[in-house]
Amino acid sequence: MKIVALTISDRASRGEYEDLSGPAMEAWLRKVIASECEIVRKIIPDGMQSVRDALIALCDEDGADLVLTTGGTGPSPRDLTPEAMREVITMELPGFGELMRRVSFEEVPTAILSRQTAGVRGRTLIINVPGKPAAIDTCLTAVFPAVPYCLDLIGAGRIETRDDVLKAFRPKGA
Numbered sequence: 001m002k003i004v005a006l007t008i009s010d011r012a013s014r015g016e017y018e019d020l021s022g023p024a025m026e027a028w029l030r031k032v033i034a035s036e037c038e039i040v041r042k043i044i045p046d047g048m049q050s051v052r053d054a055l056i057a058l059c060d061e062d063g064a065d066l067v068l069t070t071g072g073t074g075p076s077p078r079d080l081t082p083e084a085m086r087e088v089i090t091m092e093l094p095g096f097g098e099l100m101r102r103v104s105f106e107e108v109p110t111a112i113l114s115r116q117t118a119g120v121r122g123r124t125l126i127i128n129v130p131g132k133p134a135a136i137d138t139c140l141t142a143v144f145p146a147v148p149y150c151l152d153l154i155g156a157g158r159i160e161t162r163d164d165v166l167k168a169f170r171p172k173g174a
């Protein structure tokens with residue numbers, strides 16, 4: 001199983017500030033996943049071409065099973081992650097974005113500014129998470145319980161989670 005944490009940020013890709021979200025995603029995954037997995041991090045700038053090319057390469061050449069993007073889902077002109085992803089996926093899974101916005105709204109009213117979503121390209125599941133490091137835990141905790149079954153359905157293989165840890169993360173009332 002190959003998982004990619006893809007940070008999409010102009011400033012982080014230029015080194016203007018340290019990428020905290022990519023490492024936060026990697027740490028979160030290592031805590032929750034029990035199977036042997038390769039987890040790699042990449043940083044790219046915002047933009048249609050940049051995101052589209054990166055996602056196609058990760059899915060079609062690098063054989064990623066799961067790509068978690070962070071950043072570029074907001075209303076700023078350069079925030080084009082969802083639009084670029086829609087050009088490369090074969091089907092969208094809007095439930096991921098709906099749930100992430102819902103649980104995020106309990107923490108920050110600006111959660112509704114994220115156009116985050118998810119989709120499938122071949123046998124790769126791609127999920128958008130907002131760029132703020134604080135968004136990683138909230139969003140992944142909410143949607144990750146659906147990820148193993150989704151990966152199985154699209155033929156990406158099996159992934160085991162540390163259910164005790166995942167349960168501990170489960171949102172209130174879930």
Ligand SMILES: Nc1ncnc2c1ncn2[C@@H]1O[C@H](COP(=O)(O)OP(=O)(O)OP(=O)(O)O)[C@@H](O)[C@H]1O
Pocket residue numbers: 007008009010011012017018019020021022046070071072074078131132133
């Ligand atoms: N990957 C990241 N690492 C650390 N901080 C981040 C990251 N992404 C966002 N932030 C924080 O959230 C703030 C605003 O989020 P925003 O998504 O606009 O950042 P960004 O996508 O890196 O911006 P840009 O792409 O214009 O450089 C940033 O100023 C930064 O403080």
Ligand SMILES: Nc1nc2c(c(=O)[nH]1)N[C@H]1C(S)=C(S)[C@@H](COP(=O)(O)O)O[C@H]1N2
Pocket residue numbers: 070071072073074075079104107108110111112113114115129130131132134135136138139
């Ligand atoms: N859980 C969570 N969701 C969040 C946020 C956050 O801090 N935590 N930030 C919001 C804000 S301020 C913005 S602008 C949008 C989009 O952020 P992005 O452009 O970094 O993807 O995510 C929103 N969703």
